[in-house]
Amino acid sequence: MIHFEFRNFEPNSVEAVRSAAAAAAKLIFADGIFPPTKSDPVYVDRVDEGSALLVANSANQIIQVRCSHHLTWEFIYQYSHELGHLATRADVRFFKAGSHPWIEEALCGACSVFVTEQIVKAPCFTDEEVAACTKFIQSNYSGSGVDASWLSQNVVALKRATEASPLTRRLGGWIADRFPAGEFLSDNRVLKDVPLIPDLEKYLNRWSVECAHPENVADALLGLVSNCLR
Ligand SMILES: [Zn+2]
Numbered sequence: 001m002i003h004f005e006f007r008n009f010e011p012n013s014v015e016a017v018r019s020a021a022a023a024a025a026k027l028i029f030a031d032g033i034f035p036p037t038k039s040d041p042v043y044v045d046r047v048d049e050g051s052a053l054l055v056a057n058s059a060n061q062i063i064q065v066r067c068s069h070h071l072t073w074e075f076i077y078q079y080s081h082e083l084g085h086l087a088t089r090a091d092v093r094f095f096k097a098g099s100h101p102w103i104e105e106a107l108c109g110a111c112s113v114f115v116t117e118q119i120v121k122a123p124c125f126t127d128e129e130v131a132a133c134t135k136f137i138q139s140n141y142s143g144s145g146v147d148a149s150w151l152s153q154n155v156v157a158l159k160r161a162t163e164a165s166p167l168t169r170r171l172g173g174w175i176a177d178r179f180p181a182g183e184f185l186s187d188n189r190v191l192k193d194v195p196l197i198p199d200l201e202k203y204l205n206r207w208s209v210e211c212a213h214p215e216n217v218a219d220a221l222l223g224l225v226s227n228c229l230r
Pocket of ligand 1: 081085105108163164
């Protein structure tokens with residue numbers, strides 16, 4: 001178990017933020033095992049400018065979020081996406097050739113959907129907040145229409161994505177729909193051990209070997225891409 005330190009939040013809100021963040025981490029790291037991190041604690045820094053990200057080029061392990069000072073569903077949405085990147089240690093491998101960032105972006109989008117939909121049901125969120133969150137997820141993460149022909153039309157644009165985009169969100173929605181109990185989370189976690197392989201089909205096959213269960217995201221994506229690579 002590692003610790004998280006929350007910086008630049010409203011002091012009276014830190015405990016609520018910490019509690020919701022712990023619930024999010026428990027969903028993604030159900031066994032309590034985190035990847036080796038650059039620091040313990042991991043710092044969660046709230047900022048007013050820029051975007052949510054797992055900070056690279058820092059001596060400490062830092063998750064940056066851009067949200068209100070108090071607990072909001074937007075915090076959970078961003079934090080769970082970045083925990084998905086922390087699971088793979090994206091800060092040390094994400095931009096290297098053969099890491100296929102668009103796949104990880106889709107997986108982290110699925111993390112957001114899976115975690116946020118559960119945590120927003122907690123009593124501390126109002127009906128209005130739940131409705132706004134649900135509307136946002138439904139309009140940004142619709143996996144309907146994602147199939148081999150959709151991927152074939154969008155694979156060039158998808159491959160350019162090095163951060164969340166409308167296309168990676170739709171693919172993330174497809175993953176979340178296909179693995180509704182969060183089975184994709186363990187597939188995301190093993191990505192950090194998958195060698196970097198520029199050839200997409202070889203990469204997916206290698207990733208599939210690391211996945212500990214037969215129905216996994218690597219095989220699901222192989223099913224989609226095999227039709228559009230040839
Ligand atoms: Zn991301």
